[in-house]
Amino acid sequence: xxxxxxxxxxxxxxxxxxxxxxxxxxxxxxxxxxxxxxxxxxxxxxxxxxxxxxxxxxxxxxxxxxxxxxxxxxxxxxxxxxxxxxxxxxxxxxxxxxxxxxxxxxxxxxxxxxxxxxxxxxxxxxxxxxxxxxxxxxxxxxxxxxxxxxxxxxxxxxxxxxxxxxxxxxxxxxxxxxxxxxxxxxxxxxxxxxxxxxxxxxxxxxxxxxxxxxxxxxxxxxxxxxxxxxxxxxxxxxxxxxxxxxxxxxxxxxxxxxxxxxxxxxxxxxxxxxxxxxxx
Amino acid sequence: xxxxxxxxxxxxxxxxxxxxxxxxxxxxxxxxxxxxxxxxxxxxxxxxxxxxxxxxxxxxxxxxxxxxxxxxxxxxxxxxxxxxxxxxxxxxxxxxxxxxxxxxxxxxxxxxxxxxxxxxxxxxxxxxxxxxxxxxxxxxxxxxxxxxxxxxxxxxxxxxxxxxxxxxxxxxxxxxxxxxxxxxxxxxxxxxxxxxxxxxxxxxxxxxxxxxxxxxxxxxxxxxxxxxxxxxxxxx
Numbered sequence: 001x002x003x004x005x006x007x008x009x010x011x012x013x014x015x016x017x018x019x020x021x022x023x024x025x026x027x028x029x030x031x032x033x034x035x036x037x038x039x040x041x042x043x044x045x046x047x048x049x050x051x052x053x054x055x056x057x058x059x060x061x062x063x064x065x066x067x068x069x070x071x072x073x074x075x076x077x078x079x080x081x082x083x084x085x086x087x088x089x090x091x092x093x094x095x096x097x098x099x100x101x102x103x104x105x106x107x108x109x110x111x112x113x114x115x116x117x118x119x120x121x122x123x124x125x126x127x128x129x130x131x132x133x134x135x136x137x138x139x140x141x142x143x144x145x146x147x148x149x150x151x152x153x154x155x156x157x158x159x160x161x162x163x164x165x166x167x168x169x170x171x172x173x174x175x176x177x178x179x180x181x182x183x184x185x186x187x188x189x190x191x192x193x194x195x196x197x198x199x200x201x202x203x204x205x206x207x208x209x210x211x212x213x214x215x216x217x218x219x220x221x222x223x224x225x226x227x228x229x230x231x232x233x234x235x236x237x238x239x240x241x242x243x244x245x246x247x248x249x250x251x252x253x254x255x256x257x258x259x260x261x262x263x264x265x266x267x268x269x270x271x272x273x274x275x276x277x278x279x280x
Numbered sequence: 281x282x283x284x285x286x287x288x289x290x291x292x293x294x295x296x297x298x299x300x301x302x303x304x305x306x307x308x309x310x311x312x313x314x315x316x317x318x319x320x321x322x323x324x325x326x327x328x329x330x331x332x333x334x335x336x337x338x339x340x341x342x343x344x345x346x347x348x349x350x351x352x353x354x355x356x357x358x359x360x361x362x363x364x365x366x367x368x369x370x371x372x373x374x375x376x377x378x379x380x381x382x383x384x385x386x387x388x389x390x391x392x393x394x395x396x397x398x399x400x401x402x403x404x405x406x407x408x409x410x411x412x413x414x415x416x417x418x419x420x421x422x423x424x425x426x427x428x429x430x431x432x433x434x435x436x437x438x439x440x441x442x443x444x445x446x447x448x449x450x451x452x453x454x455x456x457x458x459x460x461x462x463x464x465x466x467x468x469x470x471x472x473x474x475x476x477x478x479x480x481x482x483x484x485x486x487x488x489x490x491x492x493x494x495x496x497x498x499x500x501x502x503x504x505x506x507x508x509x510x511x512x513x514x515x516x
Contacts (some may be wrong), residue, residue, distance in 0.1 A: 040360055138354045162385050168374045171364060178330040179378035179430045226410030227367035 005250060011251050012123065013225070019136050019145045021247055024261075026152035027204045028213060028243030031157045032196045032235045034190070035218030036172045045096065047214040048085060049103035051207035051262075053080040055130055056106030056113075061155070062126075063117040074199055080106075081195035085187055132206040132258055148200060158193055162186065167228055198223075204243075205258030216265035223269075223276030236264040242268050281308045282343045283434060283465055284329065290337030292381065293394070297322050304492040305483050308344060308433070313476035313483055320487035322469045326438055329467070344433065345481045350367045350378070350450075351434040352427030356442060362412065367420050369407040372398055375429030390429075395426040401455070417448035424455070431486060435459065437468040441475075453479055475510045477504075 011017045030189055031047075034142035038046055053078045059231070084099055114127060140148075168176040177183040201210045217239035221231040246261030253260075282305055289302040298321040306312055314322050318449040327333040329340060330353060375397075376390040398404045401421040406414065411422060418442060426490075427435055437456065441449040457479055460466045470476040476483065483498040491503045496506040 036365075040364060042360065086282070164374065164377060164384075167366070167370065168377055170376065171361065171371060172355065172358070172491065173367060174332065174355050175353055175375075176377070177332055178351075178355075179375070181377065222365050226365060226413070227408075228365060228370050231365045 002149070003196060005254060016138050016140065018033065019140045019142075020257075023140060023145055023148045023245070023255075024043040024204055024243050024247050025151065025240050026148055026196075026199050028217075028239040029236055030152050031201050031210070031213040032217040032239030033155070033217075033232065034194055035214045035235055035239075036222065036231050037166060037190070039215055039218045039222070041169050043085070043099075043104075044215050045099050045211065046081075046194065048083055048208075049084060050097040051075055051202060051210040052103040052110075053077050054199050054202055055207040056110035058130060059110035059114045060263075063113055070199070074196070077199050078192050078195040081191040081198075085191040086193070092249070095140060115219075130206060131208045132256065138257075144203075146240045148203075151200060155193055155197060158189070162189070163232075163251045166190070191213055192230060204263065205261055209262050210219040211274075212262040212265055213243075216269050217242070219267045220265075220272035223272040224279070238268055238272075239265075281461065283308055283310075283346055285343065286329075286338065286339040286409060287341070288338035289325075289328070289335055289340065291321050291328055291333075293324070293333065294338050295336065297425070298339075298470075299486055300491075301340070302486065302490060304466060306434075306482075309460070309463055310466055310482055311460045311480045312468070313477050313480035314467070314469045315471075315473045315483060315485050316487040322486065323487065324437065326467075326469055327435065343410075350431050351436055352429075352431035353436040354420075354423050354427045354435065354440055357421055357423075364411050366417060367407065367408055368398070368411060368414070369394065369405060371411055371422055372425045372429060374425035378430050393429055394425070397428040400428065401425040402490075408417050415448075416444050417452065420444065420452060421455070428459075432464070434467065436463040439471055441467050441472070449475075457508050473507055477508065 001203040009239055028117070039046060054073050057073040057076040058069055060076075061069040064072070066072055080102055084102065085097060111127060123207055165176075165181065167185065168181060173183055197214075198210055201213055205213055217235035218231070220238055221235035225231045243261050246264040247257060247262070249255065250257045251262040284306040286302055286304050288290050290297060290300050290473065292298040295473060302325070304312075314325060316322055321337065324333060328335050330351070360429040373386055373390060376393060377384060387496065389440075394405075397409060401424055403418060403421050403425060406418060406422075411419065414422065424435075424440075427437075437447055440456065446454060453475060456468070457464060466480075468476075468480070477495055481495055482493065483491065483504070485498065485503055489503045491498055491501055493501075499508065
């Protein structure tokens with residue numbers, strides 16, 4: 001035990017490890033906030049879809065040799081989020097089919113573009129690290145850390161200010177609209193915020209595993225808790241704890257960061273499921 | 281006093297006309313039931329009154345200081361709601377959001393209002409319970425309390441007894457009637473024409489034939505006679 005703590009203390013002396021922990025916790029917090037809404041509105045796969053879009057966008061950015069890839073990734077992902085979450089009557093393709101289509105389409109195109117135009121000598125390694133997250137969380141610059149901190153604070157403030165409206169929108173969109181809420185506007189804002197979270201989370205777990213960060217904490221909380229507020233608070237808490245535990249394990253055991261966090265999330269879900277079962 | 285006046289209303293989606301030439305008027309304190317065959321446009325009419333679907337023609341005029349956003353609405357339950365992790369209190373409170381102006385949190389008077397309406401619906405003791413653990417009848421009472429929070433004068437109910445057992449259905453109807461007796465205008469879509477003519481004082485029948493008028497006239501009219509026989513006759 002003391003050997004483990006010693007090893008941990010040794011790693012903590014490196015600034016990049018501390019940065020990784022800070023950003024990891026923030027991303028876990030933000031991604032869990034909207035999890036309950038997405039799961040309850042039957043949009044569990046939106047995270048997956050948008051992450052694949054972000055992957056495609058990243059491929060384009062890499063090929064075009066942008067130094068700051070965010071400039072390309074963020075707008076493209078935001079636009080796709082708006083298109084996917086627009087639940088109007090005149091959408092051409094509905095819900096899950098649209099998500100599936102855009103997500104595999106972007107994934108395929110992204111890889112194709114990378115393959116055709118990439119100048120990198122280690123293409124497979126690049127692709128693998130974007131898909132499953134990788135060392136990128138350990139190579140964050142101070143600037144990126146601050147960017148993550150600011151974006152996370154914005155997301156959390158947005159969530160608190162609009163909490164009551166988010167509840168109404170999730171529970172009953174028609175009622176909200178009938179009683180005069182500007183439903184389209186709030187759906188748009190939510191879509192944008194979700195896209196921002198997804199792009200942020202790509203650094204941590206990679207684009208194939210993002211859904212796990214979004215839905216597992218919410219699903220775990222919904223097993224046990226009976227009010228919306230407690231579901232949100234618990235999912236935020238458990239998401240942060242799982243991310244921390246996952247990152248510490250990956251530091252100590254040398255496992256990949258993203259998949260370790262997801263594994264811890266899954267374990268937490270199983271525990272919550274059993275507790276929920278035992279109670280009822 | 282006229283609260284809603286519909287003149288020569290044309291209903292439909294995306295330029296596809298469902299119903300044409302609809303004229304009716306709802307006065308304060310009325311109990312209006314909207315009946316008609318499946319697919320006749322009952323739900324479309326309700327969405328149009330609520331301002332969710334724009335009318336394709338004609339107009340809806342509001343009186344008595346009302347508009348589409350100052351009426352209470354009891355929608356049909358959605359799949360999403362059945363297993364929703366929210367407390368009764370949270371849901372009833374969400375009816376208080378249609379106040380003008382931007383506010384982040386609920387005010388004490390919102391909470392009092394929610395509490396009052398929960399008591400009115402006889403669900404005050406369920407305030408902390410989870411919505412998904414309630415029975416169908418209790419869930420409807422929760423949604424009714426929420427509708428009362430968003431408006432005091434007019435309630436629109438979309439098939440409020442769907443899926444309820446006969447005893448609870450009766451309770452629900454009596455609850456709605458007691459609200460009407462308190463002076464709240466009721467506009468209800470019903471698929472059960474027998475119950476509609478029992479409780480309502482006005483009937484709007486839509487479909488191939490349109491009828492609007494007092495209940496007694498409807499029972500004597502050809503449309504009413506035919507529909508009552510066809511829909512209700514088999515049960516007795």
